[in-house]
Amino acid sequence: AQSVTQPDIHITVSEGASLELRCNYSYGATPYLFWYVQSPGQGLQLLLKYFSGDTLVQGIKGFEAEFKRSQSSFNLRKPSVHWSDAAEYFCAVVPWGASGGSNYKLTFGKGTLLTVNP
Amino acid sequence: SAVISQKPSRDICQRGTSLTIQCQVDSQVTMMFWYRQQPGQSLTLIATANQGSEATYESGFVIDKFPISRPNLTFSTLTVSNMSPEDSSIYLCSVLLQGAGNTIYFGEGSWLTVV
Numbered sequence: 444a445q446s447v448t449q450p451d452i453h454i455t456v457s458e459g460a461s462l463e464l465r466c467n468y469s470y471g472a473t474p475y476l477f478w479y480v481q482s483p484g485q486g487l488q489l490l491l492k493y494f495s496g497d498t499l500v501q502g503i504k505g506f507e508a509e510f511k512r513s514q515s516s517f518n519l520r521k522p523s524v525h526w527s528d529a530a531e532y533f534c535a536v537v538p539w540g541a542s543g544g545s546n547y548k549l550t551f552g553k554g555t556l557l558t559v560n561p
Numbered sequence: 562s563a564v565i566s567q568k569p570s571r572d573i574c575q576r577g578t579s580l581t582i583q584c585q586v587d588s589q590v591t592m593m594f595w596y597r598q599q600p601g602q603s604l605t606l607i608a609t610a611n612q613g614s615e616a617t618y619e620s621g622f623v624i625d626k627f628p629i630s631r632p633n634l635t636f637s638t639l640t641v642s643n644m645s646p647e648d649s650s651i652y653l654c655s656v657l658l659q660g661a662g663n664t665i666y667f668g669e670g671s672w673l674t675v676v
Contacts, residue, residue, distance in 0.1 A: 479667070486653055486669035487604075489562075494662050533603065537663075547592065547657055549665055551603045 445470050447536050449552035456524050457560045464519040464555050466534030474536035476517040477549065478508055482530040490532075493517060504528070529559045563588055565668035567654050573674045579642045582671045584654030589634035592657035594665065595627070599650045607652075610637045644675045 448467045456462055468474060475494050479487040491502025498510040508519045517534060534552040564587040574580050584593065595607040607627055608616040616629040630638045641648050654668040 475663075477664075484672075486565075486567075487655075487667040489664060489666060492662060492664060537665075547663055547665075548594070548606055548609070549604075549655075551605075553603045 445538070445550070447534055447550055447552040449532075449534055449555050451555045452553070453556045453558065455558040455560060458526050459523050462519075462521045462524045462528070462557070464532050464534075464557070466517045466519065466552060468515050468517070468534075468536050470515075470536065470538060472539040473510075473512060474539050476508075476510060477535045477537075478502065478506070478517075478519050479533045479535060480504075480530045481533065481554075487533065490519070524557075524559055526559045526561065529557055531556050563590070563656055563658055563666045565654055565656060565666060567652075567668040567671050569671055570669060571672040571674075573676060574644050576645055576675055578644055579640055580644065580673065581638050581640045582652050582654070584637045584639070584668060586635045586656050588658075590656040590658065591634070593631060593637045594655045594657070595629065595637075595639045596653040596655060596667075597650045598653060598670070604653065607639070641673065644673075646675045649673060649675045 478490040593610045596604040608618045610631040651670040
């Protein structure tokens with residue numbers, strides 16, 4: 444069955460430390476890949492996306508993600524975390540080949556809650 | 562990106578009542594989607610709303626409970642009918658922007674508590 448897995452429910456890091464959030468997918472073909480962030484009391488904000496090409500993708504707020512086909516992974520990274528990065532992070536996918544029509548639907552992982560210690 | 566406004570942002574509702582959530586986008590879009598996020602959970606797609614046609618509902622969601630309107634290319638509403646405490650959730654409107662990579666953007670959400 445198609446699925447998106449975020450193995451870490453909750454991660455705590457110290458401010459200034461590096462961060463890696465894991466995301467694995469199980470799809471027949473590489474889907475389109477997204478990372479969203481949800482700050483407390485807010486909606487979802489798109490951090491970055493991957494469709495094809497360069498496997499290292501740069502996003503907003505200093506985040507980047509690396510697509511690894513061999514591992515079916517799309518992990519999110521940040522070299523130095525700021526207290527304002529405390530939020531919930533969601534990995535999401537759209538099946539490859541989905542057009543811009545009604546089949547272009549996001550499937551979300553369960554999310555990883557990031558806590559940042561001062 | 563798109564600016565997506567939802568109303569109400571928060572509400573406390575009585576059991577058995579219905580509430581309509583509005584979603585306004587600052588540009589014309591073909592595809593709009595409604596998601597539900599139950600407390601402490603991830604997002605689940607309720608339905609896809611195309612302008613000029615009936616909404617398409619995902620498994621587990623029905624039109625009688627979640628009627629949707631899509632009168633034009635910048636606006637949609639979701640009604641949560643006959644609410645129960647189990648409907649307490651964040652309801653998020655989202656839109657698909659097509660172009661250099663189709664991308665889905667979200668509104669700020671409508672936080673509903675049913676008492």
